[in-house]
Amino acid sequence: MRTVDWIVFAAFLIYVVWDGMRRRDTARDLEGYFAGGRRIPWWAAGLSIMATQASAITILGTTGQGHEFGMDFVQTYFGLPFAMVLLCIFLVPLYRSRAILTPYEYLEERFGPLTRTLATLIFLLSRCLALGVVIYAPSVALSAMIGLETWQSVAIIGTLTTLYTVVGGVSAVIWTDVKQMTVILLGLALILFVLLRDLLPIYSPGQLLDLAGAAGKLNALEVEPEYGGLWPRTLAAAAAGGGTPSFWEEKYNVWSGLFGGLFLHLSYFGCDHSQAQRLLTSRDATQSRLSLLLSAFAKVPMQVVVLAIGVLMWLFYAVHGQPMLYKTLHVERAATVELQPQVQALEQRFAAALAERTAQMQRLAALPAGPTGDPAALRDYQAAVRAVVAVRREARTLVGGATDLQGRPKDDPDTNDIFCRFILDQMPPIVLGLIVAAIFAAAMSSIDSVLNALSGVTVVDLYRRWLRPRCSEAHALRVGKVLTLAWGLLATAMALFFAGGGSVVERINEIGSFFYGSLLGVFTLALTVPRAGGTAAVAGLLAGMATVLCVRFTLKVEFLWFNVIGCVAVVAVGWLVASMRRRTA
């Protein structure tokens, strides 16, 4: 980065920390610290909800997804608007008619203390694990850009975010989120502008659509499943290459997005305190509903734009030539003496594959009737696109150092590094600094919310519930601040643990999906089975998590479905136990 970029970046960080810390006046009691004094306007809470979900992963991982796999990831969000409506109807009145600080307080009222504590522990475990990944993602970017070690980047992000969250509480979280979301949107708009300014003089919008579409990158909504099987294969059969691939193992399609995504987002926004806390910070239920509905309107279009940036980056590289390796670690390993002969051979094949892809692209773009006008040209273009992908995969496998369970070398994906490489190489001065600031803004806006939520749940649902029920407000507030600091340190340590390869964006959702279905299930049980009591709820919760774990380790099923499976299992077992106990009684 140039000096001017550093100035922009540092100015942003200083401003955010200052802005967060000056909110300390509103954090004078427990309700001020964890619920913003219930005076946050709906639009600020709504932007904060969006900023928390739009972590650095939205920028790094999702643009990488667009570059590598096209737009199919947007389908994950199709259930979100409907989830928001259901939450407005069922959960917002439930929360706002009670003077609660966390959703798990309601569970005690409905099922007793054991269910509340179990749900609390599930939340703490799942969020702490996921938070490690959220800190790790932007640290990769920082390491790649300025040559720091990953642990140093993790320490910087973790420390700054923890600092203002400890001092300012949820008000600091929300008001810094508003500024961070603004910088994120500005950064995305600038990248879009730079890409279009480069590509449009070379190809018309119609040609760009044809080229991306012919490469299978415009797969925004797939109705027809790719795999025909109805029953999921076992993992053993899949590993041996046997059985018919089933509908359930297709990662993203409209059905998994609508149903799996519906359950995922119901749980994330309604039962995960890092998001549900916003519903408790507004003045009344109307304001809480409006803050949720902002995401219902804006999230899917925003994801479309982010993925489109990824596809445009792919087109940019297709036009101008692309690096064989994006990850800094890969590039360094490729330069080592022992790998040089194999890397040189791969580089020659890659150069040939790129030249062939460029030639086929120009041939396809010149067709007056579009790509379907000449099936041979389309076939050759798609083969050339596949050839580039294959050589890149081979190169990543060679230099990545990743191995499978049998110790064989395997692909080490660089999905999260594509965006970093692009902005470092292509962005003009000041814009680069602003976009790096946007990546950090995205990271901090997600981390601060979770830190405040983890601390709030620990104080309200564990400390004040079990350890010091009669402690004063001032004492609880002090404990809350100390716990925010402690969670910040622990999450930073978790980030170091997670410092591995793979697509970060998927890993976050996978971690959530292990627990989210069950968490949602217990709230659903509370609302739909009036006779269910504490025993039914606890049995359901345990059964839900056990079912998800069984499915995860035996069947080839994609993670979005875990949310549906977990929720259905909790409600079914809870209903069964409630019925049996009633009969026994």
Place this chain on the structure above:
Amino acid sequence: MSTSPSPSADSPPPLGSWPRVYALVCLSAVAVMALLWWFTAHHNLRPGPP
């Protein structure tokens, strides 16, 4: 909990009633999905087998 309850009555919903607001959200979501379906159907060509 010892915290104070929600201090004021709910302010009125936009468009006069919540069912109208929810209908608008659902319709706009369906419209966006229909647009994306049309976009995929017209522009995306799923690559054939190698």
